[in-house]
Amino acid sequence: MKTFRNQIRRALKDSILQEALQAYAQQRQLGREKAFASLLQSDQVREMARTIRLAAIQNLEPLLERFTTQLKAIGVQVHYAKDAQEAQAIIQRIASANRASLIVKSKSMLSEEIRMNQALEYEGLKVVETDLGEYIVQLRGENPSHIITPAMHLKREQVAETFAERLAIPYSTNVPDLTHAAHQSLREMFINAEIGVSGVNFGIAESGTLCIVTNEGNGRMVTTLPRVHIALMGIERLLPKLVDLSPLLQLLPRSATGQKLTSYISLLHGPRQGGDFDGSEERHIILIDNGRRALRQSNLQEALLCIRCGACLNVCPVFQGIGGHAYASPYPGPIGAVISPGFWGMEAYGHLAKASTLCGMCQEVCPVDINLPSMLLEVRQESQAQISRNLTQSFFLRVYTWIMTSPRRYSWATNLAAAVSHILPQKSGWIRWAPPPFSAWTKTRDLPRFNKPNKSLGEFSAKLLSAEPASHIDEAQKGHPEKAKPNHLNRIDLWLRHNEEVDSEVVICDESNLVTRLIEFVFKMQTDEILLSPEVAQVYPELSSALNREQIHLINPYVPLKAEAEVRTALLRSFDKVSLGITTANAGLAETGSIILTQANVPSNLASLLPHTHLAILRAEDIYNDMAHWLGTSPPKNTEGTTVILSGPSRTADIEMTLTIGVHGPGRLMVFLVV
Amino acid sequence: MNRSDSIQLLRTCLIDSFFRDTYQAVIATLEAKDLEVCITDGQTCCGQPAYNAGFWNQARLMAQHTILTFEARPGPVVIPSGSCAHMIKHGYPTIFREDTDWLIRANKLAERTYEWSEFLVEVCGVQGFQSSFKGRIGYHASCHLIRGLGVKQAPLLILGNSFPETQVHVLAQDCCGFGGVFSVEQPELSTAILDRKIEELHANAIEIVVGCDVSCLMQIEGRLRRTGSKVRCAHLAQLFVDQEPTLTS
Numbered sequence: 001m002k003t004f005r006n007q008i009r010r011a012l013k014d015s016i017l018q019e020a021l022q023a024y025a026q027q028r029q030l031g032r033e034k035a036f037a038s039l040l041q042s043d044q045v046r047e048m049a050r051t052i053r054l055a056a057i058q059n060l061e062p063l064l065e066r067f068t069t070q071l072k073a074i075g076v077q078v079h080y081a082k083d084a085q086e087a088q089a090i091i092q093r094i095a096s097a098n099r100a101s102l103i104v105k106s107k108s109m110l111s112e113e114i115r116m117n118q119a120l121e122y123e124g125l126k127v128v129e130t131d132l133g134e135y136i137v138q139l140r141g142e143n144p145s146h147i148i149t150p151a152m153h154l155k156r157e158q159v160a161e162t163f164a165e166r167l168a169i170p171y172s173t174n175v176p177d178l179t180h181a182a183h184q185s186l187r188e189m190f191i192n193a194e195i196g197v198s199g200v201n202f203g204i205a206e207s208g209t210l211c212i213v214t215n216e217g218n219g220r221m222v223t224t225l226p227r228v229h230i231a232l233m234g235i236e237r238l239l240p241k242l243v244d245l246s247p248l249l250q251l252l253p254r255s256a257t258g259q260k261l262t263s264y265i266s267l268l269h270g271p272r273q274g275g276d277f278d279g280s281e282e283r284h285i286i287l288i289d290n291g292r293r294a295l296r297q298s299n300l301q302e303a304l305l306c307i308r309c310g311a312c313l314n315v316c317p318v319f320q321g322i323g324g325h326a327y328a329s330p331y332p333g334p335i336g337a338v339i340s341p342g343f344w345g346m347e348a349y350g351h352l353a354k355a356s357t358l359c360g361m362c363q364e365v366c367p368v369d370i371n372l373p374s375m376l377l378e379v380r381q382e383s384q385a386q387i388s389r390n391l392t393q394s395f396f397l398r399v400y401t402w403i404m405t406s407p408r409r410y411s412w413a414t415n416l417a418a419a420v421s422h423i424l425p426q427k428s429g430w431i432r433w434a435p436p437p438f439s440a441w442t443k444t445r446d447l448p449r450f451n452k453p454n455k456s457l458g459e460f461s462a463k464l465l466s467a468e469p470a471s472h473i474d475e476a477q478k479g480h481p482e483k484a485k486p487n488h489l490n491r492i493d494l495w496l497r498h499n500e501e502v503d504s505e506v507v508i509c510d511e512s513n514l515v516t517r518l519i520e521f522v523f524k525m526q527t528d529e530i531l532l533s534p535e536v537a538q539v540y541p542e543l544s545s546a547l548n549r550e551q552i553h554l555i556n557p558y559v560p561l562k563a564e565a566e567v568r569t570a571l572l573r574s575f576d577k578v579s580l581g582i583t584t585a586n587a588g589l590a591e592t593g594s595i596i597l598t599q600a601n602v603p604s605n606l607a608s609l610l611p612h613t614h615l616a617i618l619r620a621e622d623i624y625n626d627m628a629h630w631l632g633t634s635p636p637k638n639t640e641g642t643t644v645i646l647s648g649p650s651r652t653a654d655i656e657m658t659l660t661i662g663v664h665g666p667g668r669l670m671v672f673l674v675v
Numbered sequence: 676m677n678r679s680d681s682i683q684l685l686r687t688c689l690i691d692s693f694f695r696d697t698y699q700a701v702i703a704t705l706e707a708k709d710l711e712v713c714i715t716d717g718q719t720c721c722g723q724p725a726y727n728a729g730f731w732n733q734a735r736l737m738a739q740h741t742i743l744t745f746e747a748r749p750g751p752v753v754i755p756s757g758s759c760a761h762m763i764k765h766g767y768p769t770i771f772r773e774d775t776d777w778l779i780r781a782n783k784l785a786e787r788t789y790e791w792s793e794f795l796v797e798v799c800g801v802q803g804f805q806s807s808f809k810g811r812i813g814y815h816a817s818c819h820l821i822r823g824l825g826v827k828q829a830p831l832l833i834l835g836n837s838f839p840e841t842q843v844h845v846l847a848q849d850c851c852g853f854g855g856v857f858s859v860e861q862p863e864l865s866t867a868i869l870d871r872k873i874e875e876l877h878a879n880a881i882e883i884v885v886g887c888d889v890s891c892l893m894q895i896e897g898r899l900r901r902t903g904s905k906v907r908c909a910h911l912a913q914l915f916v917d918q919e920p921t922l923t924s
Contacts, residue, residue: 005861008861008863008864009863012863012864012867317849317850317852317868317871318864318868320868321864321867321868322864354857354860354861355857355861355864356854356857357818357850357852357853357854357857357865357868358727358818358819358854358855358857359818359822359849359850359854360818360819360822360823361818361822361848361849361850363822364822373823374765374769377726377727377729377769380727380728380729381729381730381731382729383729384728384729384730384731385729385731393728393856393860394730397724397725397728397730397733398733400720400724400725400733401722401725401730401733401736401737403719404688404719404720404722404737404740405719405736405737405740406719407716407717407718407719410688410719410720414691414692417692427900428900428923429923430897430900430923432901437859438859440858440859440860440862441858441859441862441897443862444862444863444866444898444901445866445869445894445897445898445900445901446896446897446898446900446901447897448693448694448893448896448897448922448923449693450692450693451691451692451693451695462696462699462700462702462703462913462916462917462918463703463916463917464703464704464706464707464804464915464916464917465804465805465806465807465915465916465917466804466805467707467708467804468802468804468805
């Protein structure tokens with residue numbers, strides 16, 4: 001508690017941190033509001049999401065069983081860890097069985113929670129964080145300060161210094177330069193790593209699907225390039241059905257980053273299979289408890305609904321004042337002040353709940369409507385009941401209660417307080433100084449005096465001027481005009497409009513001119529090599545023959561199964577040199593301007609992931625209204641490997657919230673729409 | 676409400692101890708609708724400070740005292756404080772969740788409890804009042820009122836119908852940093868949050884800050900006075916009586 005208070009004081013005095021926090025909070029709040037404005041009936045969606053999550057937590061054990069059965073059926077190796085130590089040991093075992101020396105990792109707060117990096121580094125392994133923000137804090141030897149934006153506490157100058165020193169690049173505060181430097185240095189890691197580790201946003205019980213939501217593309221990299229993929233998942237992150245993803249994915253990106261959908265939503269099923277051209281050949285999942293079951297049995301159960309969007313951090317006046325590090329937990333902010341003590345005990349983390357004004361902004365923005373103020377009070381109560389260290393406060397509250405439970409004592413005490421308050425140093429009737437513990441107030445604020453005891457309230461009276469409002473108030477002032485409803489747009493128009501928003505480029509063509517337009521584009525790019533996903537040649541044979549005629553080298557991005565590490569690495573490196581990848585897309589989503597690539601139709605992940613430009617061919621009739629329609633009519637089967645929902649190019653805002661396009665995934669997404 | 680119906684006023688310990696002008700103004704606005712305002716004998720504190728600090732045993736004792744006090748008469752209980760009303764409507768059912776008898780009594784009290792502006796607008800159908808105040812008004816929507824109780828429109832409606840649009844500025848719905856025990860447990864943080872609110876007041880040339888929670892207003896005015904500002908605070912009711920709207924005790 002003492003150290004927490006000191007951390008708070010230090011944070012308040014740190015002017016760089018204060019500046020970063022202010023700028024961050026404002027942008028995030030605006031982004032969120034804007035994104036929610038585009039969601040019709042957001043209250044209903046929120047209610048639906050809450051109901052789904054609530055049911056998942058209430059039926060946790062049977063759902064976990066179903067999930068595990070499904071995962072095993074599609075070839076995923078399922079591990080269960082009751083705490084951090086067990087989780088560490090499992091990862092170490094997998095690493096040594098695969099003689100791994102380099103592990104690449106995408107964002108996972110759970111890995112922070114189980115201190116995975118430290119445990120693996122202790123065994124001599126190298127673990128590289130690949131999320132830009134995580135990479136920055138790892139290079140600086142710090143911890144993430146926010147669950148979504150790990151380096152939000154830093155200014156670009158600090159990132160520039162770190163990169164200049166650690167990556168041996170010239171000092172530059174240009175954000176795209178910094179991002180490019182990280183891209184360069186991490187690309188080599190992705191290619192060389194034997195194991196990729198990721199978190200899981202949602203596990204789908206009925207199908208064993210792992211849903212991973214990212215923007216930079218590193219999540220796709222770590223689940224595709226290394227031969228072995230390990231997914232870390234908290235046991236509570238379950239959804240019963242695939243269709244449940246629809247409301248949850250309408251809320252998560254909007255709440256987290258102010259996007260309608262993130263650039264990449266991966267739906268992973270099992271390890272690589274027969275027809276797949278690439279992908280992890282071994283897929284593990286570690287289901288981690290680490291305090292979750294205990295929390296489920298407590299009054300804090302509702303906190304398990306959390307989908308880790310970070311919205312409650314962004315609006316919290318306390319978080320805005322002190323940032324994430326002061327909490328000294330992987331989970332800061334209002335949700336952190338509830339789940340940290342809920343998972344790991346009141347003794348170590350109960351004091352965090354005291355750092356709240358209970359203003360309720362957290363609940364107001366929570367996509368699953370967790371009653372965080374009430375949870376914080378539960379923690380305060382529990383923490384007080386278990387460990388009452390604050391003797392002064394305890395004494396005062398007991399005396400206070402003794403006074404307040406008797407009108408006679410109350411009147412006596414207020415008279416005494418009034419007498420005392422009138423002799424304290426004051427100015428214009430307000431107290432300037434009071435002795436401890438009241439000095440905590442008077443140090444920065446004046447305090448009103450108690451009413452003089454000899455004058456009862458009845459001696460004063462105020463008269464109302466008039467019970468009717470003045471006539472100058474215009475009737476028209478009352479009420480608000482109805483918000484204009486968006487015009488009805490058809491699916492294709494809507495899809496096109498949303499593509500503009502997510503910075504993807506669209507070329508509209510028809511069957512007759514598709515090949516010509518495509519060749520024109522390839523010429524303009526001045527490239528003589530293309531990673532060509534195999535289905536393109538099958539669906540559009542005239543295209544591949546035309547490209548062949550133009551002497552353009554079409555590379556088949558096939559990674560042989562069980563290839564030697566050197567062969568695999570060399571092959572990936574050669575693919576990585578190619579600047580254009582072409583695939584088809586088997587569906588589009590109008591609501592978000594997304595395209596969908598399912599591995600049964602698009603066997604190559606690499607063609608849409610490694611090159612700087614990804615070109616996809618989408619047929620207009622394959623555009624669905626939204627995710628719910630697509631999941632309802634054409635859900636990915638769990639035999640279909642990886643499905644990825646793409647919305648625009650790879651992006652990040654990890655450095656000073658500056659949007660930068662192209663981090664790990666393609667910096668350019670072209671869609672040829674065949675109408 | 677019919678003419679000459681009676682209501683009980685839970686005056687709150689804060690208003691009782693510090694802010695007699697607020698108290699009188701609240702009564703005057705309620706009496707405007709010919710309501711008989713009873714100041715029930717024996718009232719002290721609703722127990723919120725103990726509840727918020729995690730001392731639920733103590734909170735229960737004060738809650739029981741309050742329930743007993745107001746069980747003496749039937750009819751609506753009106754509270755000129757969003758946070759005290761929130762305590763009775765949401766805090767009491769929580770602290771008595773394992774005590775069926777008291778839970779029933781707590782729920783009965785909660786059902787007939789109203790925050791002041793909510794009661795005037797929703798129950799009495801008040802539109803607004805006349806005011807002689809000509810300065811620029813900043814409305815502070817207190818957290819427990821708008822998010823805790825969900826009373827968002829009533830104060831805005833009273834303000835909107837009583838003043839020209841240009842005279843009233845609705846402040847951002849951010850916390851003032853008070854938070855009860857938080858204000859003395861984390862004074863630095865509380866003041867840092869408060870200073871953002873103060874900045875907003877100055878940026879919008881506010882002359883008086885009004886709201887429906889004197890606890891927030893006490894926090895804001897305490898800082899305004901300490902920093903030498905001339906801006907003052909008052910409960911919304913105080914804009915409608917024949918006295919200078921001020922918290923000064």
